[in-house]
Amino acid sequence: MKPLLLGIDGLSYSSFMKCNPRTLLMLFSSTFRGVVANKNKNNHPTPAWLSILEMTDDINESGFLSSLPDLKLIKITKAVAINIPITNPTYGEVKLPYDKTVPIKDELNKVKEAIFKNIDENPVIADVTALDRFLVNNGSIDKCEIYREIDGFVKEIINRVQDFIIFSPYGEPKDGKHEDYGVYLSTVPRPNEHDTVKLPELGILFSKLVKGDVFY
Amino acid sequence: MNEENDPELQKLLEEKAKKLAKVASKKEEQRREPVAHLDSSNFDSFINSHKVAVVDFWAEWCAPCLILAPIIEELAHDYPQVGFGKINSDENPDISARYGVMSLPTVIFFKNGEPVDELLGAVPREEIETRIKALLGE
Numbered sequence: 001m002k003p004l005l006l007g008i009d010g011l012s013y014s015s016f017m018k019c020n021p022r023t024l025l026m027l028f029s030s031t032f033r034g035v036v037a038n039k040n041k042n043n044h045p046t047p048a049w050l051s052i053l054e055m056t057d058d059i060n061e062s063g064f065l066s067s068l069p070d071l072k073l074i075k076i077t078k079a080v081a082i083n084i085p086i087t088n089p090t091y092g093e094v095k096l097p098y099d100k101t102v103p104i105k106d107e108l109n110k111v112k113e114a115i116f117k118n119i120d121e122n123p124v125i126a127d128v129t130a131l132d133r134f135l136v137n138n139g140s141i142d143k144c145e146i147y148r149e150i151d152g153f154v155k156e157i158i159n160r161v162q163d164f165i166i167f168s169p170y171g172e173p174k175d176g177k178h179e180d181y182g183v184y185l186s187t188v189p190r191p192n193e194h195d196t197v198k199l200p201e202l203g204i205l206f207s208k209l210v211k212g213d214v215f216y
Numbered sequence: 217m218n219e220e221n222d223p224e225l226q227k228l229l230e231e232k233a234k235k236l237a238k239v240a241s242k243k244e245e246q247r248r249e250p251v252a253h254l255d256s257s258n259f260d261s262f263i264n265s266h267k268v269a270v271v272d273f274w275a276e277w278c279a280p281c282l283i284l285a286p287i288i289e290e291l292a293h294d295y296p297q298v299g300f301g302k303i304n305s306d307e308n309p310d311i312s313a314r315y316g317v318m319s320l321p322t323v324i325f326f327k328n329g330e331p332v333d334e335l336l337g338a339v340p341r342e343e344i345e346t347r348i349k350a351l352l353g354e
Contacts, residue, residue, distance in 0.1 A: 013279055016283045017341075028279070034279065035282060183279075193277070194277055195277050
């Protein structure tokens with residue numbers, strides 16, 4: 001069993017009390033938790049994800065890429081990429097159009113199947129874009145229904161995967177961008193828990209987890 | 217001299233217009249940001265200018281603080297007669313030390329500028345609301 005880096009774009013602590021996602025709340029009280037701070041790459045998923053995959057803060061791209069650079073984290077960890085929103089359609093073993101055409105359940109099923117198919121042999125870096133895709137420019141949608149779907153998905157994932165980092169690169173859509181703070185729930189402790197998690201740090205922590213070089 | 221050419225009157229009117237604009241912008245700010253952002257420079261005046269004030273001590277790295285924040289905002293909308301503020305404990309350790317804040321989030325309730333009650337952790341809305349109602353005498 002190899003480690004999993006799972007992004008859930010737009011997942012926010014600010015909705016935990018309202019939507020009461022049981023599995024995520026269980027993880028909140030039983031795993032290492034933190035706050036992902038992202039104040040300048042929260043307009044679009046691509047710069048945030050590139051910062052993680054390149055393990056640097058120095059990212060100039062602002063939208064989907066047309067050609068891919070060498071993704072340092074994938075190169076180092078030899079991880080399988082699944083549904084990463086740095087291109088449109090998304091990049092990796094699951095490629096989905098980044099719009100509202102793919103229903104939430106379909107995305108979750110495809111991502112879950114691809115994770116389960118690979119996780120025994122390879123580290124996996126996967127993302128769920130549903131929450132972000134459906135919340136952007138849509139005030140009428142039932143947010144807690146999406147949280148319920150995602151919570152069920154997370155439950156199935158953590159029942160199967162031993163080592164994981166579940167995170168969001170930013171919070172929910174707000175005022176044309178996203179909240180500055182995302183979620184970090186993980187089996188991996190961090191050296192300084194009284195500090196926010198930075199985007200490049202997510203890549204560094206995952207590469208350490210893959211190498212078995214983790215600070216416990 | 218007619219009113220239009222009276223420089224003294226013009227000055228008074230301009231000052232009045234400025235004051236009205238300031239009040240309007242403060243009201244608009246309160247509508248958009250119902251929870252005041254506090255620091256060492258405005259903390260005392262804030263708690264002393266509200267009969268009942270509720271202050272949320274938080275920090276960026278504190279996940280339960282982010283869970284609690286929308287509840288405080290919701291209550292601030294529902295209880296406009298109460299002053300709601302939030303203060304970053306890491307950036308204002310003097311204020312945190314003054315009230316013995318040891319864990320985050322901590323919500324302190326003030327009446328006439330004096331701390332009268334507190335809650336620790338990300339508690340449900342009802343826990344906070346019960347205390348607010350008691351302080352308001354409801």
